[in-house]
Amino acid sequence: MWEYSDKVREHFFNPRNSGPLEDANGIGDVGSIQCGDALRLMLKVNADTGVIEDAHFQTFGCGSAIASSSALTEIVKGMTLDEALKVSNQNIADYLDGLPPEKMHCSVMGREALQAAIANYRGEEWSDDHEEGALICKCFAVDAAMIEDVVKANDLHTVEEVTFYTKAGGGCAACHEGVEEILAKVKAGRAGPGEVSPPPLCPATPEALRPPATKLTLVQKIKKIEAVLDFVRPMLQRDHGDVELADVQGKKIYVTLKGACSGCMMEAATLGGIQQKMIETLGELVQVLPISHMPVEA
Amino acid sequence: MDAPIYLDNNATTRVAPAVVEAMQPFFTEHFGNASSIHAFGSEVGKALKKARGQVQALLGAEHDSEIIFTSCGTESDATAILSALKAQPERNAVITTNVEHPAILTLCDWLEKEGAIVHKLKVDKKGRLDLDEYKSLLNDRVAVVSAMWANNETGTLFPVEEMAGLAAARGIMFHTDAVQAAGKIPLDLKSTRIDMLSLSGHKLHAPKGIGVLYLRRGCRFRPLLRGGHQERGRRAGTENSASIVGLGKACELALAHMAENNAALGRLRDRLEHGILGQIGHCFVTGDTGNRLPNTSNIAFEYIEGEAILLLLNKLGIAASSGSACTSGSLEPSHVMRAMGIPYTAAHGTIRFSLSRDNTEAEIDRVVAAVPGVVARLRKLSPYWSDRPGKSGPAAHPGTAFAPGYAGSCFPPLIRRADP
Numbered sequence: 032m033w034e035y036s037d038k039v040r041e042h043f044f045n046p047r048n049s050g051p052l053e054d055a056n057g058i059g060d061v062g063s064i065q066c067g068d069a070l071r072l073m074l075k076v077n078a079d080t081g082v083i084e085d086a087h088f089q090t091f092g093c094g095s096a097i098a099s100s101s102a103l104t105e106i107v108k109g110m111t112l113d114e115a116l117k118v119s120n121q122n123i124a125d126y127l128d129g130l131p132p133e134k135m136h137c138s139v140m141g142r143e144a145l146q147a148a149i150a151n152y153r154g155e156e157w158s159d160d161h162e163e164g165a166l167i168c169k170c171f172a173v174d175a176a177m178i179e180d181v182v183k184a185n186d187l188h189t190v191e192e193v194t195f196y197t198k199a200g201g202g203c204a205a206c207h208e209g210v211e212e213i214l215a216k217v218k219a220g221r222a223g224p225g226e227v228s229p230p231p232l233c234p235a236t237p238e239a240l241r242p243p244a245t246k247l248t249l250v251q252k253i254k255k256i257e258a259v260l261d262f263v264r265p266m267l268q269r270d271h272g273d274v275e276l277a278d279v280q281g282k283k284i285y286v287t288l289k290g291a292c293s294g295c296m297m298e299a300a301t302l303g304g305i306q307q308k309m310i311e312t313l314g315e316l317v318q319v320l321p322i323s324h325m326p327v328e329a
Numbered sequence: 330m331d332a333p334i335y336l337d338n339n340a341t342t343r344v345a346p347a348v349v350e351a352m353q354p355f356f357t358e359h360f361g362n363a364s365s366i367h368a369f370g371s372e373v374g375k376a377l378k379k380a381r382g383q384v385q386a387l388l389g390a391e392h393d394s395e396i397i398f399t400s401c402g403t404e405s406d407a408t409a410i411l412s413a414l415k416a417q418p419e420r421n422a423v424i425t426t427n428v429e430h431p432a433i434l435t436l437c438d439w440l441e442k443e444g445a446i447v448h449k450l451k452v453d454k455k456g457r458l459d460l461d462e463y464k465s466l467l468n469d470r471v472a473v474v475s476a477m478w479a480n481n482e483t484g485t486l487f488p489v490e491e492m493a494g495l496a497a498a499r500g501i502m503f504h505t506d507a508v509q510a511a512g513k514i515p516l517d518l519k520s521t522r523i524d525m526l527s528l529s530g531h532k533l534h535a536p537k538g539i540g541v542l543y544l545r546r547g548c549r550f551r552p553l554l555r556g557g558h559q560e561r562g563r564r565a566g567t568e569n570s571a572s573i574v575g576l577g578k579a580c581e582l583a584l585a586h587m588a589e590n591n592a593a594l595g596r597l598r599d600r601l602e603h604g605i606l607g608q609i610g611h612c613f614v615t616g617d618t619g620n621r622l623p624n625t626s627n628i629a630f631e632y633i634e635g636e637a638i639l640l641l642l643n644k645l646g647i648a649a650s651s652g653s654a655c656t657s658g659s660l661e662p663s664h665v666m667r668a669m670g671i672p673y674t675a676a677h678g679t680i681r682f683s684l685s686r687d688n689t690e691a692e693i694d695r696v697v698a699a700v701p702g703v704v705a706r707l708r709k710l711s712p713y714w715s716d717r718p719g720k721s722g723p724a725a726h727p728g729t730a731f732a733p734g735y736a737g738s739c740f741p742p743l744i745r746r747a748d749p
Contacts, residue, residue: 040640044641064673064674067653069713091712093637094636327673
């Protein structure tokens with residue numbers, strides 16, 4: 032079991048400020064049921080002074096997620112919004128006398144909820160490029176997505192280089208096999224043709240793939256999405272794969288990869304390439320996800 | 330506080346006092362090496378032979394030489410699969426299921442990287458296999474089929490005897506991970522076509538660090554560990570004599586009391602389930618409830634998270650386990666729950682209660698009394714739950730009432746791909 036500090040246990044067993052806040056004027060919802068963590072932060076902000084007068088939370092999650100939420104509400108109460116925006120996830124973890132490395136994401140979720148709630152109060156659109164992969168290095172809490180990004184961005188080739196850039200693998204060394212796998216995957220992506228690299232941009236972009244001037248209706252949007260899939264399909268078919276639209280839910284586009292693409296280790300790169308094209312075509316930020324990520328109906 | 334209640338017997342069991350007693354002399358009195366020619370050794374040799382017979386009896390094996398002692402269930406699993414591939418270089422495919430224990434699945438993922446073909450059979454929403462899919466995959470390229478006898482999370486039983494028969498008809502080796510089944514349900518290997526079976530001592534009131542690989546006489550075999558003549562050269566390394574003696578005793582006890590234990594366990598388990606389901610809404614039992622181990626109950630509590638439930642239960646002196654992501658350090662909930670298509674809102678809140686013959690009715694009643702309070706407390710905190718006076722239930726539309734700004738793209742873990 033996890034080694035939680037007494038402070039974490041105390042905040043879990045006796046959470047502060049839990050439950051709905053009736054007159055909240057800033058609400059931030061973050062997290063996902065898929066990952067097993069979701070947090071709603073509710074703030075009551077004094078419009079004249081900009082001071083957070085009250086803060087409540089509702090959390091679906093483990094012990095440290097609930098404790099982090101509780102700590103967050105205690106930290107921000109009495110702060111001005113500008114002060115609150117400076118609260119980092121490390122502040123939340125410190126407040127609780129530390130969190131196990133595998134649980135640091137709970138404090139990250141707290142900070143994000145805070146940003147989202149403040150954006151909501153100010154009437155701003157809040158979006159996050161939050162992307163979390165499997166935790167590879169448990170000593171320094173570095174996940175797969177982070178390692179992959181750094182490897183790509185800096186053209187890294189060895190475990191030592193990865194450790195130098197990310198700290199991953201610098202502790203007990205148990206994760207070196209995992210780091211090597213990511214290096215091999217990125218290497219394959221660098222060399223590989225067709226489906227493994229994002230589809231190259233066609234110089235003469237067909238009309239259907241041009242970004243729209245006005246907001247799209249759902250039907251228009253789906254037509255655009257299909258156009259993108261038709262555009263990338265020949266490249267996938269060259270590698271004996273295929274792709275099909277499964278569903279569109281808000282900013283999430285679920286697709287089914289078929290044939291050779293199904294279960295291909297370059298699935299993430301393929302989806303990344305399609306996603307980039309979707310974003311260009313739709314003119315908005317969307318996520319392209321495999322159908323296995325679609326929430327299952329109860 | 331009342332004495333703690335242990336309902337996590339599929340994780341590990343308490344070593345039976347009679348087992349400890351049987352082991353005791355083998356640390357200081359009969360400490361010899363069974364391979365030695367002198368009296369110190371021969372005493373141990375005799376004890377190992379007796380233990381081998383006790384394990385043979387529990388498994389219903391035809392010969393005692395079919396019992397190979399190993400260090401654990403995981404070693405037995407790895408030995409079996411690797412042996413099948415090594416002994417039949419012309420065959421490079423493995424059939425397994427996507428609800429196996431990581432001892433099999435992680436090994437198969439690695440084998441896949443090494444070039445083997447791995448077929449993972451799907452299960453339906455109750456955790457049952459489709460035997461037509463299975464039959465369609467049996468061909469001359471398959472080296473071995475490995476399917477668990479009983480699932481560790483739900484207790485669901487697979488028809489391994491039938492599956493072994495189908496494999497044998499096509500000349501394919503069959504292995505079963507019976508770590509959860511051995512000692513809990515009657516086994517009679519000599520009347521089946523099962524070639525290899527894994528057993529783990531600490532799941533049946535023997536100590537940790539001792540396991541068994543059953544290897545049918547005549548089944549082609551390649552050892553994992555070479556270096557000595559122990560276990561007829563099939564598993565080198567000095568025998569863990571005290572633990573082997575303990576395992577023998579534990580097998581004897583399990584066999585002698587199986588019928589009465591199972592009747593009692595089934596009653597307690599049903600009492601627990603009825604008690605919990607009768608009091609709490611939005612919870613359900615997972616797995617194939619009509620066809621499972623008598624000691625296992627896996628209940629999904631919707632809209633709350635498993636680790637939080639366990640921490641609160643632990644505070645009340647109740648020990649169980651969960652299929653939630655948070656208890657394992659991964660981002661995905663249990664691969665078994667995902668394979669059955671249990672929705673995320675419930676999969677993260679699954680709690681496994683696994684009983685043993687040590688549990689009493691009074692303990693079960695205490696658990697039944699404690700669980701509703703724990704669940705209510707956490708649902709009060711959950712953004713997916715609406716707790717208005719006189720009207721408690723899931724938020725009107727849990728999906729839309731709570732729509733986070735991002736839906737955290739937890740990418741599938743690179744090593745363990747739970748989803749098919």
